[in-house]
Amino acid sequence: MDNKLKLDIYRKMLLSRRLEERIAELIKAGQVGGFMHAGVGQEALQCAAIATMRPDDYLLYAHRGVAYWVARGIPIEKILCDLAGKEGGTNRGKGGVMRVVYPKLGVLGESGTLGGCFPIAAGAGISIKVKGEDKVVLCFFGDGTSNRGTFHEAVNLSAVRKLPVVFICENNGWAVSMPTERSTAVKDISARAAGYNIPGKTVDGNDPEAVYAAVKEAVDRARKGLGPSLVECKTYRLWGHWVGDPENYRSREEVQKHWRRDPLPRFERKLLDEKVLTDESRAEFEAEARATIDKAVEFMRSQPFPKPETALEDVFSESTAG
Amino acid sequence: MDNKLKLDIYRKMLLSRRLEERIAELIKAGQVGGFMHAGVGQEALQCAAIATMRPDDYLLYAHRGVAYWVARGIPIEKILCDLAGKEGGTNRGKGGVMRVVYPKLGVLGESGTLGGCFPIAAGAGISIKVKGEDKVVLCFFGDGTSNRGTFHEAVNLSAVRKLPVVFICENNGWAVSMPTERSTAVKDISARAAGYNIPGKTVDGNDPEAVYAAVKEAVDRARKGLGPSLVECKTYRLWGHWVGDPENYRSREEVQKHWRRDPLPRFERKLLDEKVLTDESRAEFEAEARATIDKAVEFMRSQPFPKPETALEDVFSESTAG
Amino acid sequence: MPTITYAEAIKQALVEEMRRDPSVILYGEDVANFGGIFRITAGLKDMFGDERVFDTPISENALVGGGVGAALTGLRPIVELQFADFLFTAGDEVVLKAGMWRYGHGGAYRIPLVVRCPSGATATGPEHGQCPEAFFMHAPGLKIVSPSNPADAKGLLKSAIRDDNPVLYFEHKLLYATRGEVPEGEDFMVPLGKASIAREGDDLTLVAISAMVPKALKVAERLAGEGHSVEVIDPRSLVPFDRETIIESVKKTGKIVVAEESYKTLGVGAEIGAMLMENALEYLDRPLRRVAIPDVPIPTAAVLEAFVIPNEEKIYQACRELLS
Amino acid sequence: MPTITYAEAIKQALVEEMRRDPSVILYGEDVANFGGIFRITAGLKDMFGDERVFDTPISENALVGGGVGAALTGLRPIVELQFADFLFTAGDEVVLKAGMWRYGHGGAYRIPLVVRCPSGATATGPEHGQCPEAFFMHAPGLKIVSPSNPADAKGLLKSAIRDDNPVLYFEHKLLYATRGEVPEGEDFMVPLGKASIAREGDDLTLVAISAMVPKALKVAERLAGEGHSVEVIDPRSLVPFDRETIIESVKKTGKIVVAEESYKTLGVGAEIGAMLMENALEYLDRPLRRVAIPDVPIPTAAVLEAFVIPNEEKIYQACRELLS
Ligand SMILES: Cc1ncc(C[n+]2csc(CCOP(=O)(O)OP(=O)(O)O)c2C)c(N)n1
Ligand SMILES: Cc1ncc(C[n+]2csc(CCOP(=O)(O)OP(=O)(O)O)c2C)c(N)n1
Numbered sequence A, B: 001m002d003n004k005l006k007l008d009i010y011r012k013m014l015l016s017r018r019l020e021e022r023i024a025e026l027i028k029a030g031q032v033g034g035f036m037h038a039g040v041g042q043e044a045l046q047c048a049a050i051a052t053m054r055p056d057d058y059l060l061y062a063h064r065g066v067a068y069w070v071a072r073g074i075p076i077e078k079i080l081c082d083l084a085g086k087e088g089g090t091n092r093g094k095g096g097v098m099r100v101v102y103p104k105l106g107v108l109g110e111s112g113t114l115g116g117c118f119p120i121a122a123g124a125g126i127s128i129k130v131k132g133e134d135k136v137v138l139c140f141f142g143d144g145t146s147n148r149g150t151f152h153e154a155v156n157l158s159a160v161r162k163l164p165v166v167f168i169c170e171n172n173g174w175a176v177s178m179p180t181e182r183s184t185a186v187k188d189i190s191a192r193a194a195g196y197n198i199p200g201k202t203v204d205g206n207d208p209e210a211v212y213a214a215v216k217e218a219v220d221r222a223r224k225g226l227g228p229s230l231v232e233c234k235t236y237r238l239w240g241h242w243v244g245d246p247e248n249y250r251s252r253e254e255v256q257k258h259w260r261r262d263p264l265p266r267f268e269r270k271l272l273d274e275k276v277l278t279d280e281s282r283a284e285f286e287a288e289a290r291a292t293i294d295k296a297v298e299f300m301r302s303q304p305f306p307k308p309e310t311a312l313e314d315v316f317s318e319s320t321a322g
Numbered sequence C, D: 001m002p003t004i005t006y007a008e009a010i011k012q013a014l015v016e017e018m019r020r021d022p023s024v025i026l027y028g029e030d031v032a033n034f035g036g037i038f039r040i041t042a043g044l045k046d047m048f049g050d051e052r053v054f055d056t057p058i059s060e061n062a063l064v065g066g067g068v069g070a071a072l073t074g075l076r077p078i079v080e081l082q083f084a085d086f087l088f089t090a091g092d093e094v095v096l097k098a099g100m101w102r103y104g105h106g107g108a109y110r111i112p113l114v115v116r117c118p119s120g121a122t123a124t125g126p127e128h129g130q131c132p133e134a135f136f137m138h139a140p141g142l143k144i145v146s147p148s149n150p151a152d153a154k155g156l157l158k159s160a161i162r163d164d165n166p167v168l169y170f171e172h173k174l175l176y177a178t179r180g181e182v183p184e185g186e187d188f189m190v191p192l193g194k195a196s197i198a199r200e201g202d203d204l205t206l207v208a209i210s211a212m213v214p215k216a217l218k219v220a221e222r223l224a225g226e227g228h229s230v231e232v233i234d235p236r237s238l239v240p241f242d243r244e245t246i247i248e249s250v251k252k253t254g255k256i257v258v259a260e261e262s263y264k265t266l267g268v269g270a271e272i273g274a275m276l277m278e279n280a281l282e283y284l285d286r287p288l289r290r291v292a293i294p295d296v297p298i299p300t301a302a303v304l305e306a307f308v309i310p311n312e313e314k315i316y317q318a319c320r321e322l323l324s
């Protein structure tokens, strides 16, 4: 990973973190009504994995966090407008912040039911293969979601048809209040790859370089037509399941322990050590993030709510192939 | 396996084979209207696996063949009445031969949609565990069916809760016209056990002794509260998918090759070699099978069709726990 | 009579029935340690142990299908789905397994299963806010209830748990915090299949379902102020459905409005209209009015959601139209 | 005009549209090598290659959800389910993904997906014989067609394939072998959303769906012999639904019978009744009659199945009742 890429990933991690902190403030202050599953602690893997993508690749992200969108390059004022259910976002108030979409960059959207993304990812893979393209699909999902039947069907279908899909599991130790070891019969979710005869790998999800390397390998493989892979990124959900979660099901000590492994300061330290980052450039990035967010919040505030009657639009497309 | 058990399994294999041959005749002659997926070639594994069961265990069989019922001890005239949609069967004409049911022996029935049995098997396992019983559940399914999402959900649930369920895959090389290697990404379906951290074993499904040993081990494990297992029995579907299948998708040579591995004459030869079976006892078993079937066919013929208006019954139970 | 919330009423029913019958179990995602994402089941694991109350993986097919399997083998499982919308995720298990296993096997088994389905739009979008009762009313073999107040929530849940058939129990999320009097005593039950006349009246029949009932009562009050006597009927149970009570009411009033949070096409109002057209055509002196979601998915933004979800004003307007 | 079967008409539509547009693909269980369990797709793999026509594992969630994904990314997939009943197995993918993905994402994508669903009771029991159209009519975002003859089968399928929205295409298994004239030429299309008046008449409106249409026409013929003039309407497309044609007819006849192979409660007839009660109450001089499955699953034995599935006699009796 070259320095430019390292810095780019770092900047996106930082911007994502600051954006979520701001979103949490806005929600707690009652200034936006949206519903948010924060991804604090998982930005390293999200940003690093997405850094492997070409602009024309497809992305099916999971429900946790803003880093996917930040990493993919969706303007953050749009994310905030979606959160607030305002115009100027990506989905006209229809889907909120859980359905950010961006066709220009292959961001296909989000399934409200967990695991709904797996078959859709396989379907995008079918498209690529039928058209003879060399695009790939990245499909993110949580440890809990790995127990949905759609995982099995879509991974098997992708494997038998050698579809260019990379399945990326974000194993953050929890699914709401359910610890991974009680929901998921296997220690490393990557072990499930054996059931489909595809590569399966577990990496430290808080180490962007390790994630990048593993996902890059899987992406290259897929691009060459060699089929799908499963990459498991071990990480931790540092905040509650949603903003406002009482977290009555896990100990403060456990959470504290994981804060010490927070990927953001860890990567920062590494880049400082490597002299890729300096105290000055770091301060600049912080300032830049804050300025970007301030501006985006302002934009969001200035945007109107959609006209109520637009609720009736977007059910059907009026066009045909005729 | 002692001689008594061997002979018992042999007799049931033989009776099943003869019964299916008779059913095919009845269908081809238009004498019954039922729809039948014949299990010819798979009787060894079905009879041997079911021989491991206690009378109070639960059975969820797959859609292929009569041997499950014969092995479990359901009177064959009832099977024929179900096939013919007559009274005197097990399901009052409601489900035909695809929904043979027998509560007295824990035969829970059949799902019309493939893979519907997996969650039901897990649910029976929950019952056993909640009640603190030491029963087990046997759940049969085909290689094609192993690709349904319900497999994944139910096996994982069974594994995390250590439910006493034995999942038995009948890998017969085909799912209608789809060869296993094109539908299923993995060579040995038992490899999928690794995704749930449970025992997975592949055995020669045409060898009743091997099947018995593997399933017995899994049953014992389950009975002790150690959780589920996956046993894959490699076998072959010697007849078409259904009685009347044009079989335009596979070669005569392939089928011929597998007839040479037909488990019935193979087991017969073995028992003759071992002197467990003699030419005389063999002839007796044949005669007994024919007599039993003749009598059952006669009974079936004598039975009336259900009264049309009984179609309105059996939707809801009128009872309550009141 | 004590006044408790709808959420507390549900919990009371669960506790009483689990105390009464050891074959009643309860499971779902986050129900045990967390106490349910709507906090209905908090404390139950401690009361009944972790075999009878347990958390499961995110596997809705296995949850509902597992409930069928457990019911076939002698338990009375209660499965909590986190959102009623997830019934579709378990479509086969709900419609074909729970609904048809008994019939397909000639009545050999009973299926005393309850699936608890939190319903209703709360600005969480198309897949977390539906009231999908009408889909499942079309499916033979399923009973369906939708209580609108704490007493019915408790009484119907107790009946559902004791019923030997699969029951989809829809609990509206916006009703959880509403309060009402609930009779004391473990014997208090509300039978499935009996509508309640929430308010008597002579000029117009207003059938309202679930969270529409409190709204309908306010509309009736308002119309009373304008000199109109509105009868509010709460079917409570959608399968079995108490057609008689509605028919009798319409024979008296000649006018019918149905308010529901379903999609309009083939919502509950469609069946009510059709069965009135079959049974009471000569009594109907004004057209049917259905107040429902105008056949669009439920949008997330509050301002859009408010446009599609029936509210008091829309119900009032529909009634006014018929009364003028 | 050439006379071909309904099955051939479906195949013609598939071949023509796949020739016309390379983005049309077709997949499902046993469709390629075997040619489909109802033999509709025999030969297509050889014509279009094994990327555009392929066999899949038994994975209905992945098939339908995959269709959504392929449609989002520029293809026009046609997914064959072996039986319409398996729509429930893919409940989430059908209702929440195909039906709502576009809306939930603010119209950012189009979903030109066709799901082919062989429907109808053929003595194969509760899970292989349903006509489940009505379930999905309640779901916003899905178009639904149910052709009753070869010409419509072809023309509607071509329209469905070219439509930029998800369409559930119900092909009735008992119609496959029926013959009819089908206009030649690749331009022959039947628009979605336009009912057909299969026979004109003045005394009674008989709406019939799918395999009920030929039966309804025979009933109309028989009643003509008895001096009654029956108008038979075939909606063909259930979403969008041509209400106007039915309303106009009822304004003329004042009587309505609906014949369908759905379950009665909240079957298509419920919506027709309700919308007439909204729009044409003053013209209705007799009660609604719905000829449908009496809210039980479909039994397997032929003698039982015949008792619950609507037939000519039942349709005739319903009409007679209104005409007397
Ligand atoms: C089919 C389905 N079941 C349940 C839910 C509710 N739900 C939303 S997030 C969540 C936990 C997901 O856990 P995991 O996959 O590990 O992701 P994480 O939240 O840890 O990022 C649950 C149960 C849902 N949205 N869809
Ligand atoms: C959900 C579902 N999909 C498809 C079918 C139709 N179908 C019945 S049997 C069968 C093949 C099953 O293959 P396999 O599981 O290998 O069992 P086998 O027939 O080889 O014994 C298919 C596709 C079905 N009944 N249910």
Ligand SMILES: [Mg+2]
Pocket (backbone or CB within 6 Å): A142, A143, A144, A170, A171, A172, A173, A174, A175, A176
């Ligand atoms: Mg997680």
Ligand SMILES: [Mg+2]
Pocket (backbone or CB within 6 Å): B142, B143, B144, B170, B171, B172, B173, B174, B175, B176
């Ligand atoms: Mg097979």
